[in-house]
Amino acid sequence: MRAGRHYQPLSYDLRLPASAQADALRLLEASRAVVNAALVQLWPLLDEFMAERAGPAWKHVVELIGSPDPHGERQWRCEAETAGRIMRGQAERKLIFQLVQPLLSDGFIRPETDARPAGKNRQTIKEAIERLQKQLSDDDTAFLTMQNVVEQACNYFLVHGEFPATYEQMQSVPLLGVGMLTYAGDDGGAKGQAYRFSVDRDAGAAALLFRFPDETGRWQWRKEPVELSLPDCVTARLKQGIHMAPTLREVVCADGSRVAVLDVIVQVKKSEPVEWESIERVLGFDWGVHGLITAVVLQSTPIDPEHPVQISRPLFVNTGGLDGHQARTRRQIDQLKAARDGLPQDDPKRTVYDQEIRRCWRLYEARNRELAHLAANLLLLFARVWGCSLISGESLKTLKTTGRGKGVRGRWRNYRNTTTIRSDIWKILRYKSHLAGIRFRSERPRGTSHTCPRCGKPAQTYRSPRAHHRADPVKWGRWLICAHCSFNGDRDYCAAVNIARLGVAFLLSMQTTGQGKAFSVTDASVKPCPYMAHGAVLLFPPQTDLSRLIASGKIYLNGWKRACTIRSSYATSLLLRLCS
């Protein structure tokens, strides 16, 4: 396996043809049972997975246990690999839990009052995490895991009235809910003893053979290979990259039906990032308080490096009707849970409710995932169209949320703004930037929402631009008004310009001294930015194949329905192009 920091894995899911579905689903059911039985045995040995260890996960697992239900040695290795990866992921979380555990305190929980039930005291949590973070690497992903572990501990507290003393106390054995089997434990596509996989790059086709149990439970090889036609984008990737062992996976559709898909995984070489000297344009984006993302493009002009110029109109990405859909799904889940919990423990109707609850969660999560992909793609497309080779994003560590949403819709917006979707967008953007050779930076957001982007002086925010609100500044206000130069504008937009200004300051520092330096928005080297509306010439779409951007990463290839749409302030043609 060739991997590492120069390579980027991409995964494409291909629906198996109808003739292979039943066999594949039976195989997935059988291997899920083995993986779950293995996880039950491995769970008390979680500490074994906490030490750094190179090499495949299956080796680690087979040293500790034998197969709970053997169906061939390589089949077991693949199941062990699947279980081992889950255990390694849990071990990482446990390590973080052990860091956090001494900090867990009652101060994290906001006590119940007449007006509100007990909940999490997010300010205290945020401060504790920030203290802890100083000891950790400067990595957004580690931070998110930490935040997520703390949330889990708080949820435990709200149910049990005390914090968990051990990780295992709050985390039950992590079992596979749907079938998943990676073939990475086998001997490769040509010599595999549980599967065979070959690709004909010129014909754009692949052939898969696999072992599976028949209706009577007898294991056997398929007689005929499963023919898969590969979409062009996959063939193109396979020509550039190295294909890895695929993963067979079960997808449960919204109507409860099950479909077997094959994740074809390709290691693709990352592009060399653009030289700092040749970068002129920077895309800055900010996690909006009102929309999902706001982005602008600044040009660092060679004529006057003191004054970067905004050349694009701002891009506002809103989730439109999705907020309402998601809110309704959450509410439906709550209602179903309440109805189920009202039934006696042995009532058979409980399973019907459980199924429906699971169906709602799946729908909810699928919408979130698609939203993250669409938003990340839109940002990359925006960067491409404007010829930006540096994307500066507001750090995920900001934890900025509005906190002012009303009703279910507001709660969903709140939730969305906090972690899940942002971290998904972040991950997608980061790997896609790597592939495209675009540089990607995380900027500290301190002060970016309360600084005038035009003159660089501190500014206050107000409820709205209307006169009767102008006397009364509020920290969360959506309108920024500068008392020095009387500029005023949307708060999210101003923050995006400020983030881009930080990116330009970093770029200039790289270009003049060869050294990067993280600036804060109050530094003198962070130049104010005029808006050059008349000179805003949109570059022609780049000659590179736009579908590359859209096709890279995890996508639904053969005919899955898109579950969501997003709106942007730009022409719909941009979106149509993106979604086609």
Ligand SMILES: [Zn+2]
């Ligand atoms: Zn100003």
